[in-house]
Structure formats: structure tokens, C-alpha cells
Amino acid sequence: MIREEEVTPKFTFKFLLVGDSNVGKTSLVHRFCRDDFDECMTSTISVEFMTSILKIDQTPIKLQIWDTAGQEEYKSLGKAYYRNAVGVLLCFSLTSQDSFSHIEEWYQDVRKLCNPNARIVLVGTKCDLVKEKKVADSEAKQFAQVHDIEYMETSSKTNTNVQDLFYTMTQDVLKLVLHGEIDCREPMQASVLNNKQTQPKRRFC
16 A cells, blocks of 8 residues: 555546445445454445555556445435446445345446446455355355456455455556546546535444
């Protein structure tokens, strides 16, 4: 990880996390950007984002990682933030069959609202909770195969596959940008979001 003041990024990639509430999207972002984990992580209200800089093949890239609310009442609001996303993490909890059953709906939203060439990865969170697992590997892998996307299991608590997930997605998006398959325009500026970025959150333990 590189500090933002140390380098001028060549590209800015907007990554979006979508999925039901309480599947661990916020924990995933915090683990990657800050390398921390909180058992009582708050549930996002509306939309917020964090930033990080990676260097891929000597190319510095700034990531804007957008964490969207999964609650039904905020779903329509979040759709405006799909614009200019070049990477999407389609998240469900391995401990919740309901969250997995809603993945098809989230996937269709992504396909309707995002760049058609945006990189999509199906992410099964909380893989450390083996005894509480409700979603079979075969189910998740079949969904990924049918929709021609990658699948990865992660744990923010144990930091399993979190770094690999973001590095791999960044590498893949960079290839698409360099090949002209994605127009990497500047994502929405933070100044536009001042009223939404710091919305209060709901806390769960």
C-alpha cells in the first residue's frame, strides 16, 4: 500500500461493493484500506467511500472504493453511484442463504447500470465462520460460471484473500483500460457527496 501524498496516480478506478446489508462490505473495505477489523462494524447508511493507492507494474493507481447500503429503502438511492464504476464486488455472506438468494437481483442491477465491460467478482464473505456456513461452494461456483465471472471467498476478520481480491481486480481493470475496453473517466468527486458521505450509521454487535 502506498500513501497518497507519496505518488501521483496515473489512473483513478472506481470500485463498487454491492449486496445485502450486514454481509460484511464495510469490513472488507476497512480491512483493505486501513488493515483493521471491528466485530461491531457499523452498517452503512446511503453511500460512502474510502481511497487507496496501489502500484501495478510500476503504474500507480488510485482506488475509490464505494461501500453502498444494502437496505431496501436505500437501494434506489444507491443506483446513481453505479456510474463510472469499472469494478464491482458482488458480496454475499457465506453464513446467509438469503443474502446469496438476492445476488441475482444485485447482479442484474450491475449489468443494467454499470459499464458493460466493468469487471465483476462474486465475493463470499465470512469464510472463517466454517461452522455457520449456509451457502455451498457448488452454489456459488455455479452462479459464477453461469454469469462468466470470478468467485472468491474472503474473511475480513482473518484477512483471508482480501488483498488478493483488490490487487487482482485492479490488475484486470488496468489491462482493460490499456486495451481500450474501458473508458476510465474520473469518478464522482467527493465534494459532490458531502451531504451523503458522512451519513450516520447503524451499529451492530
